[in-house]
Amino acid sequence: MLDVKQLSARYGHVEALHLIDLTVGANELVAVLGPNGAGKSTLLRSIMGLTSSSGRVTFAGTALPRRSASAIARRGVVLVPEGRGIFAPMTVAENLQLGAYQIGGGGAEFAARLQHVLSLFPRLKERLSQTAGSMSGGEQQMLAVGRALMAKPKLLMLDEPSLGLAPKVVAEIMETLGRLNAEGLPILLVEQKAPLALKFAHRAYVIANGRVAAEVNPREIKSYDELARYYFS
Amino acid sequence: MIDPTYLGQILVNGISVGCIYGLIGIGFCVIYNASGIVNFAQGAFVMLGGMTAYLLIAKTGLPLLAAGVIATLVVAVLGVALERLVVRPLWDRNATMFVMILATLAAQIVVERAMLLMVGDQPKSIAVFTDLPPIRIGGVAIGYQLLWIIGVSVVLISALNAFFQRTLVGRAMRACAIDREAAALQGINVSGMLALSFALSAGLGAIAGFLVTPTQYTAYNVGTPFAISGFIAAIVGGFGRPLGAFLGGIILGVSQALAVVTFGSGMKNVAALSVLLLFLFFRPTGLLGTAK
Structure with missing residues (x-):
């Protein structure tokens, strides 16, 4: 459904994203993990056209406009931003x-x-x-x-929905997201709390320093030390 | 001691002109809320409202009300043109507030000069809406035009309030004022809202110009003083608060009227600036607002 190819973004001279490739299939819940400042939020902002970027983003086979969040939202790609908005x-x-x-x-x-x-x-x-x-x-x-x-939405994207919330509330929200995904809603979830995201995700990308450090299958993760290695790669 | 009748007369006159300032101030707020832009061409809309109505009546013989409605629509369209030709290109380039203010001031000057070339420098006026002797209440004479100004202003404020509180588009405009990015994420066409805010604001300015022209006059250069007064009204009310701007306009109008009769007509601007300074010193957030 969502196909991101060679996506790059800069803030002035700082490269925030470097040639990111990422996909979200129909009915999938895909997590994007990584340390603070890795470029996870920039990735979602670039997909939504909120940050200028280069590369190609297609949704359901057609390219998304590069600089119009409202037009992208009207196409059914909806973002719950960091800080809730x-x-x-x-x-x-x-x-x-x-x-x-x-x-x-x-x-x-x-x-x-x-x-x-x-x-x-x-x-x-x-x-x-x-x-x-x-x-x-x-x-x-x-x-x-x-x-x-x-x-x-045809695709729901969430940027750190657990940020600053009590574990009980986070669990409640994540359970709801899991249920929505099970009903067929594709979700792209950016989350710092890896165990939480991996509990529900079908696939996960680890982003570090603006690059995809790894694509992982949550069921194959044996220890979080393995993930941490990618974080600091 | 001032004669109470005289004082009453001053208050009525002050409230009437204050309503005009209030409408102009609301125009500032509507655009500011939708875009963060302070539009200093707001006075041009006031001048264009009165002048277009005058031209329609003088050249085509249109009835007063029809001329007022058409003038308002024409100026609203001109407001959108200003947004498309001057503001939007700068907005898309993330121009600073300073650049925007300069650009809209330049637009005001261009409109003034164009009007000077078109109609000359002689003042123009239109007839009062109701040509009857003023109503007298306890010695205070209230002209029908003053009642028109106050009545139409109150109706407009109520209609605007209903628009912003009860309609989806009004709520979308409020959402843009609160968080433009979050509004865009809901599929709201934020730049469309900017154009709408200019149309609304220009229409309000035109109505103010149409209402006030029979009591004073209009000329190519009346816009700037009105813009300054409207801007002060918006600050006094709490910038971005339409109701506050309206109340601020009334405070300003009454203060000016009191200053004129107490100290002479030369003190009108001193009164306006004194009110502004008092608020900036002692209540910088304005009557209802939180400063942004």
Whole structure:
């Protein structure tokens, strides 16, 4: 579904990504692992056209526009960014409605999507009229994922969804992502916490210094020391 | 001691002109919220509103209301043209705020000079909307044009509030104001919102110009003073807060009216700048805002 070829990105003179090749197949959950500053977030930002990059990114057989995140989102590639990107002064309901912006934020289809999201994250149902910024970090992350699902994505990308959250909340969110993937939603998950990501992933890429250091099968990983070696390669 | 009737008259006049400043200030906020740009060509929209209405009435004999509606639409389109031709190319190149301010100021000057060449330097005016003697309440004369200004301003504020709070496009514009990148990730066309913000803002400026022209006059060079007053109103209200800008406009209008009758007409600008300085010193976030 997603095919990234020879993707490179720079911040001034610093090369953040170097000729990255990566794929996400239909129904796959692919993890991108690596230490802080390895280029994981830049990878997702480059795919979404938020960071200027060179190389080729195709989705479902056609090239994605290089510098228009909104056009890419309209193609069904949806990113839950690092830091969640929720609209804090707006209510939870407004945030969820904006997730379904492409279908006009109303009507039967919207109602069905909202019901689906609220069934996945029942806590949001109690908070619909509350401002998003007044919720806990975990609830905000649920909202960010829920809002992304309101777009009915064809590919969901998440940037460090566990960041700063309690383990119980992280487990809850990851279980939901695993369930969505099992229902057929392809997911590209950037995560620093390797054991967590590998528990759900079908495949994983390890990125270090802006390069793909290894592509691993989670079931073949015998110890995390093996992964750590790639981290510092 | 000032005669209470006289004071009442000053307040009414101040509120009326303050509503105009408020509408212009809201125009600043709408564009700033959608894009982070301070558009100093805002005064040109005010001048163009009054002048286009005048030209439509004088040259084609259109009724007043039709001229006002057409003038507003024409200026809204010109607002989009300004966005496409001047702002967008710079925005796409990530131009700094300083460059944007200079560019929009330059656009204001170009529009002024073009109007000077087209219609000359003589002031123009249009008839009051309701040609009846003023209403008298306890000795205070309230002209119908003042009621039009206050009434239309209140209706516009309510309509804008409903637009931003209740419609999907309004919410999308608010989302762009909060976090442009996150808005784009929802599939919201952020650059389309920028064009819409210029259309809205230009339309508001045009309505302000159309409303105020019968009480004063319009000329090629009225835009800059209006832009300055609207900008001060926006700062006093808390930049980016439309309701704050409206309240800021009223504070500014009343302060100017009080200064004119107390110290003379030469103190009008001193009053405006004093209000600005007082807020910058003692409440830099403005009435309702958090400074960005």
